[in-house]
Amino acid sequence: MIKYREILRLHAQDLSNRGIASSCGCSKNTVGFVLKRAGEMGIHWPLEKDMNDSELQGILFPEKNKSDTRRQPDVSYIHKEMAKSGVTLSLLWHEYTEECRNQREIPYSYRQFCRFYNSYATTSKATLRIKRKPGEIMEVDWAGQTASLKDNLTGEDIPAYVFVAALPCSQYAYVEAFLSMNTESWITAHLHAFQFYGGVARMIVPDNLKTGVDKPSSADPVINRTYHEMAEHYHTVVMPARVRHPKDKPNVEGAVGIISTWIIASLRNQQFFSLRELNEAIKEKLTEYNQKDFQKKSGSRHTAFLEEEKFALLPLPASMYELANWKKATVQYDYHISIDKMYYSVPYEYIKHLVDVRVTRTIIEVFFKSFRIASHMRLHGKEGQLSTFPEHMPAHHKQYVDFNRDYFLKWAEAVGLHTLTMMKGILASYKVEKQALKSCLSLTKLADQYSAARVESACKRALEYSPRPNVNSLKTILKTGQDKLQLDTSNPAIKNENQGNTHGFTRGAAYYGRKEK
Structure with missing residues (x-):
């Protein structure tokens, strides 16, 4: 919009039309035309009452307001619809133009339509749904900076690795420290993040770390089997970022930088002797970070999550995923496999075959070509114990069991x-x-x-x-x-x-x- 107030103010200071045009970013003819119309209307600087540029335009050029008879799009309705899966601005603009034609009204162009929504979302709402839909993605990563624990016997510093998860739509973050970056810590961090959010995003975007991705590829990456099994349990999908493309997950990358300052660096002068103490301190700082008001928007990450994103998350399953490790074993001639120096029977038909073994805290499951062939309660205690089922034995061996x-x-x-x-x-x-x-x-x-x-x-x-x-x-x-x-x-x-x-x-x-x- 033309800066009518600035033109009148600079003209009152005896600045030339060329200088006014250069300062206001418009042509010299536009400045001359505005000053001529202001003289005809008897409007001079300073103004009798405080008016903005839109009100001045209505007084100086009332014909402009009368000529714009196009129908204004309902930006509040657009924002709600954009939260739904598969809905795009292009689809909503098409529906808007069809409705205008049916009511014999003039619609705005697609470019103007997007401008109306963009202005509304950036000024009135905490989330902007043009690039990211609520509940669609959860970005995860390990922070580059580590926290530290103090050994209460030797006084040595023990590194603690910080896991960060962020929802791109509301920027709501989750942070937790672990003593290792192994598969068990990686999966446990995801489970705690799901519990923290109270739901599951439709897609998880990690980096190409070994605990998550066995073989990185832009076309067909090979996901770690335990990680893939966890994703199936929660009905979500793992989509790793491309190698050396941190912009594929910019929100968590930005959150890592902020959290490194607001949480890790802020705790640098405190001493922690256990992981529980460190995570309690991180939780307090995380709450403060999520409830901190946005600088250029109204609300905070917490309010944006509750109002505009939590409803879009997938519900949690009835039972939490039980962490499992996968191993390979060869069935021996006594139709048993060895797992952690304990022995579990397998049907004798699979002797000398290579099988996949799923190991949890309580269950041992044996698979051959993705088909489960045996299941045992996991043995604990003295090494060398056996778990043998009679149905796994040959007929001439089975009789001795009875x-x-x-x-x-x-x-x-x-x-x-x-x-x-x-x-x-x-x-x-x-x-x-x-x-x-x-x-x-x-x-x-x-x-x-x-x-x-x-x-x-x-x-x-x-x-x-x-x-x-x-x-x-x-x-x-x-x-x-x-x-x-x-x-x-x-x-x-x-x-x-x-x-x-x-x-x-x-x-x-x-x-x-x-x-x-």
């Missing part, structure tokens, strides 16, 4: 009373039950070799010899056929010999082929 104490007692009861007594005696004769089960298994195999009836008879004969016989004596009885012999109790000599023998079965001279003297 051979327990109850199985053998049930089998012996079905064979006979003497076999049951024999089985109980074997189980009671060993300190370790696993050793006893081997002897019990040998006893069942004798029934397969000879017969259940002969085993019952042999057990009866063995119990007559000793109250706690073993399997070897039972094998001898069956091999020599003693189970088929019946004791001749009609012979008085044998009867008296047996009655006088208090030590059980004793071999006499007849056993060695000699005659009694």
Whole structure:
């Protein structure tokens, strides 16, 4: 707009028309025309009442205001619509022109339409939605400057790495310190940022750091598997910035510089002995930073986030993502894999195959070509523990799993009373039950070799010899056929010999082929 007030003021100071035109940025003819019209209207400097340039234009050139009959766009409505996904200024201008034609009104051009909205958004609202939509992007990065902790024993300084996240639309920031920049710290920082914002942006823009991107590429970057899994859990997308292109995430880059001054540098004279103390101090400074008023706009980052961006964030899932690490392992011949010196079974069909293992705090999951083939509760404590599922075992191995104490007692009861007594005696004769089960298994195999009836008879004969016989004596009885012999109790000599023998079965001279003297 022409500076009518300045033209009148400079003319009152006897400045030439050429000088006035140079100072006000307009032509000499325009200055002459304005001064001529002011003389005709009787308007001189100083003005009788304070008027701005628009009011002076209405008095000096009323025809200009009457000629502009075009319909003013509803900038408040435009600002609300721009928050919606997929809505652009071009689409809104097209709808605006269609509505003007239907009501036989003259619309503004697209350039003027954008100027109206830009002026409204920059002066009346904290956010400008021409470049960034609310809830669309969250930019993340590590700050170049580090904070420090104090070792309470040695007094040495321990570096603390500062994570920064920013929402470009409202400039709302989140800051947290960690002792490492590893994958666990990187994922944990994202989870805490989501909780802080109370929602999730539709896109995450990180740098090409190794904890986030395995292979940077402008066309098809390879995202770290844990990072990608976390993004899937929160229904968001990771879109890394291009290599050596910090302008792809300018908001977080700017926030890093500001936060380095407002938070990290402001805490330089304080000593912290734990990460919790440092993060509490950072939280106080962060609240002050987010609630600090804008210099050229009304409101603050906090108010802009609550009023114009929080509603656009995706809701948080019902459960928080559980941090998981991915490892590779080869299935050994015993159909187990080793994770942190603990052993977990895998179906035996995958022996010598390379599998992917997802390790969380509580669960071990095994995948083969993205298909889950096994899942175990994670073992803790003494090294070398095993977690084995019978369904992972071959058929000829699986049968040994079912051979327990109850199985053998049930089998012996079905064979006979003497076999049951024999089985109980074997189980009671060993300190370790696993050793006893081997002897019990040998006893069942004798029934397969000879017969259940002969085993019952042999057990009866063995119990007559000793109250706690073993399997070897039972094998001898069956091999020599003693189970088929019946004791001749009609012979008085044998009867008296047996009655006088208090030590059980004793071999006499007849056993060695000699005659009694």
